[in-house]
Amino acid sequence: MEGYCSIILNHVTVKQSGKSLLNNICFTLEAGEHLAVFGASGSGKSLLAKALKGAIFHTGTIEYKKKGVAVNPIVAYVPAAYPLKARSGVSGFYYRQRFNTCTAGDAATLNTELSQKGDAATITRWLETFQLLHRRNTPLIRLSHGELKKMQLIRHLLTNPDILILDRVFTGLDAKSRKVLHTVLNQLAATGITIILITDSHELPASITHFAEMSNGTVINYTPVEQLGFMKSMQPRKLNASLPSLKKAYHIGPLLSMKDVTIRYGNNTLLNNINWQVNNGECWLIKGHNGAGKSLLLSLINGDHPQAYSQHIYLFGKRRGSGESIWDIKSRIGFVSPELQHFFDPATTIFQAAGSGFFDTIGLFRKLSDAQVQKINEWLSFFSLQDKAQLPLAALSGGEQRLVLIARALIKDPLMLALDEPCQGLDDSQSKMVIQLLDRIHKETGMTLLFISHYEDEVPSCVKNIMELDKGVPTIYKSVAPAAFAKPRHHTLTHRVS
Template identity: 30%
Template structure:
């Protein structure tokens, strides 16, 4: 029987003298045919522990012994690296380089192992309805579609052990069900280690549970009974306190807008290379009409939002009126964005500046990635109140890039909310958050809805994350090409 054994390991992640996370007293053994899930709060060190497991960390002391020869990982960090590599190719192309961006089909076979399973690869492509995307470029894929690409590539290599760090993030309900079925079948021949935040996503075949606190694997349960699992899950829930939304900066909050009609789209459509993403979409958003926007991966949810914000050039080919401006009438993008707060996975991927947590929130007053103005005392005070609300006060001076993915997400949500926008667009705001932080964010959004100052558009795949106060629904399936 093969295994990985970590014995009293002290390790850190980082480059040279820059340590981004430290682990201590790590003793853990993963045997073949065991299936683990690591649980814990944002920033606890779950992903860092899997980095040690896969020999991707600097071991300071202790020992690591590994019998597995073939290992794979699917994670948000790997997804970022894949997109960053493609961005470099794009930049090379802009500067007259000779490197062409690879097709999705080429990326699947890139660095394929000797054990690459062509039949399994085709099953995964069919199961995910991925065939039409094989001739696309990576940058054309949605977040969920990129995650599917990584899953197809990693699983087709037939690893002996695979780490699946939030594998369901960004996937719609149908794709999540298909992946669960695929993983259940493969669990007979692969050892799996999951990093999950959603308890409901824990697969039925999981045999071992680990709970991570402050960089230490403090609890390990083998084949726990129902009571042991319930006791472990209770550790993941924080007691909610009464939450009060911080006030406004009267100088830089969204200006007053008195027309009850905020947005109107008439017969809107978006297409790329002759392929219709959606068409004949009519949508009017009125003040205090809070909406939930749903649809499968690639159905055009983010495209639709980008028509509103002006980040999709096809907004000028459509009949769109936003905050009193008819699109294409000479308005600037900033005349529209002054009314809008926005959080999306694309924004998170683009937010790569190393400003501190406090300034990340303040940047929301200026709609900037990074902070290039000296903040006022009022802005500093409000940002500190947001940090306290999110439980991140101790990280006020920590660079954004050194925080965990979940903590980064929380900061970007506060950044979107800080100016009390007339329209608050939340494109999968809970992606990457643990149970406690997810509930805190959902409660915050409820309070925003109830406060009467912002109208909310909430994009989400998970029906359980419905929010009190959101009573209007738009399903992109009704407008598919």
């Protein structure tokens, strides 16, 4: 289709089990306009995206017109998560399979996944644009979360869409990749593709002309982007004063020591000569570009990577592989990652997911004591999820699911928290609440923190140390002043990246 088309929504409503999830949404995005959709977690943003794609049943109408004539455009929808499947078509890889050399061979590679959608020359051009050419033959299950996000985007761009709907596409990308994506989206918008972003106020390409603010399944504000500063719903959430009880986190000697740790797959070196010690009560930021090895490093600590047992890694005073079980180690580490969230069975209830933290399983398969049940209820109440305890995880927004996994990590009073982008998928209010929570926990218990984030303003103030990885090679900075993290994500509400 040549040129832009207009999008007209009239009384669009989505109901499930008699409950309105989207309610009477009406607006028109004129030809040549581009939209950003904001709102708190659970406000209905992703449901609106699915309705525009035609991926969910709705009442009311969504019309696409060009010069007043109805058209049937190609609509590409890039969801917030990408479910990995084996080459056999079976979904549901188990979590540790991501790091297993043998079983990962069943996963499609980046190149085979993309070759289903486009020609080799176009694929190569997009891989170069998003710095993925060197990962062309890598199994999808081995890609980082940010690299998977780039793959999703390229896969949909190869369909030559007329309308491109992107659900939190910036999430998980490093700073350089986010800058590239801003440029790409602005270029696409100039070529006749209508851009619709489900995003937050920190990621607003210059091509966006309008924004829709959502709350409780309705559009409460639809206006030109120049009035973005008048957003209503994203007020900071106050931290609940009744924090569930946590034990003091105390251990004699270093919690973690790595000596000459190197991880290779064939001829590829993913981590190179890591020498690192984490003492009791220290808080570290682990940073680096997409694919630098950050999540791989945490997988060694958490015991999910098989090569962890052939390396000189000491946890809580014992060398890994010297006789302790994986569960002995995991019982002292609270762990959160984007990948972990995706490997839970969607039918697992919120209560079960939180409770599985007592046993470090992905799902609850053991009977709980009365004290454990009480602890689960306390944490769900703390995150205002107590009324949803028996709902399946799939019924929650991505942000609410992440809060459940944070509760799962804290529920067993760990000595160490290993958090891989814990604020990913949270709205601004939830992110601030979680950062305040981590600072408070560290202050009250002395808990050690290993923290991964691509955004400096998501780093808790208790973090004083940095490890930066560049292609698996570490650079370590000790005792960094808090001011080093006091940078805005990108820009203010009134300054957009062009």
